[in-house]
Amino acid sequence: MLGTGLLQGLAVTAKNLAGSYHDPKRFVTTQYPEERTKLPEAYRNFPFLVSESTDDLMGTLRCVACQICEKECPPQCIYIEKSKDKKPDASGKMQVYPAVFDIDTAVCMSCQICVEVCPFDAIKMDQIFEIAATDRFTGLLLGREALAKPNAYYHTLHPVDAAEVDDRLATARKAAAAKAAPKPAAAPPQPPVAPSAQAPAPKPAA
């Protein structure tokens, strides 16, 4: 009969209309600024730099300015300048650190390739998405001060991954300390999580 298909379709619409008053499956709208949906753990937005210590963000950056992410970044939104001096990195080796580390978030396409290629677990993806700025140049070009965030923050985003990274770094630190400490007094006890900028272990021979 002509019109049955139409009526069948209208029945679906009517069911949904009625459902929008009582069926929890139909309550799909989130009243955004007041209510927020929980982001999935894998969600990624823009990168940030991991610092070991909460108090001394600039002094304990994991980044050693190796510039691999700068080379691999597909839209070329990372700019790094190496420091002239050296300081101990997260695994206890003497390394240069980034004197300048800029990410232009206006260019960044959130692809996560910098995170994947980083051998030092120094750059991770953030989940903050409310980043509107009134100035599109300085507001969106983030320097290392704006990018640095403590390891504790990374723990809140990805607890399992962060613990794994900490374990790996602690093992590397222990190995470096054991290698570089012929005199037993020189090896300072290292806390496993979030060590601050301590007196550096002497530079390993290798």
Add this chain to the structure above:
Amino acid sequence: MSFSLPSPLESAPGARVRAVRDPFHGDLLEVSMGPHHPSTHGVFRMNVTLDGETVVKLKPVFGYLHRNHEKIGENASYLGSMPYTDRLDYLCSMTNNWAYALAVERLSGQTVPERAEYLRVILAELTRLLNHTCFAGFILQDCGASGTPLMYAFREREKILDLFESLSGSRMMCNFQRFGGCRADATPEWLEAARALVDGYGEFEELLTGNEILMARTQGVGRLPAKLAVGAGITGPMLRASGVGYDLRKVDGYGVYPRLDFRVPVGADGDTYDRYMVRVLEMRESIKILRQALGTLPGGPVMDPKARLRGFRAKPGEVYSRIEGPKGEIGFFLISDGGPNPYRYRVRPPSFINLTVLEDLCLGHSIADTVVILGSIDIVLGEVDR
């Protein structure tokens, strides 16, 4: 010696299209539809010549969204091109990723673990569901049903996008496949959510199929003969709607598709309605594939442990690799000279090649049908213009 230019408002002698102040005004009218027309699915222009309301000539104009994709691919590293492939057909980033990863894997002779192959099939079929759902919404929008069907489609699509987001971190720009596997593994909770989604997919069809207005608008409109379809290189659901049973999942048997039991729906008339119905039937087959793949997903790693991420170089050589994307054959042609980036990088975009027969489909139909026919080709301008 007298010489006078014709006034711009008078037609040149012999012109088929008459200017407005021409004494013969009224026979043909040239209309520029687009590029900012809501029914052209992006920035796409059709120069249509109309006799009354009937299309007598149609010239597609595109390139407004050209982003230099292929040249960027030749200058970026192999890995660096992966996120750009998301932006080709931005509804189907998972299949674009897979096609590109497959090309590089063939070039460098890498193998993919079993679990990753299954995961790729699951994600590709979810993408097909997503794409065809959106297609149904868009074509109804093009028929004039403004709002309701599209919102139903987007509601279903959102569920799949949520799955993609919880797996890959991004709803549309997934950037998920890597050379030698997948970037992340699916958790048991994710697989459970995927199973629940597959089981509860379907209200949409009830809303539309059998709708008399849809049938009246689409049956017999925009017939594509099988011979023309094959000759023009049409692939995907559009080719199958014309009655040619050609599906790369069966023909090439890439991935684990040969192990899965599914059928290839084929149309009879090749009209717009068939192009709609073939996609609806394909969604049913996709659900069948998803049930099997989710049921038999093996354990193990999702990434080849030997695969290199940093400083990846492929062996010198060339490769063309293709998969059956939701819109048709999406292929990548790569030439490697052994360096860190491909010497030549070329995309075979299904939307663009399917679009080439637009004039043949539209001739003799009304201008309102042109919009529906364009919708039934299912293009994404990101892929047409690249």
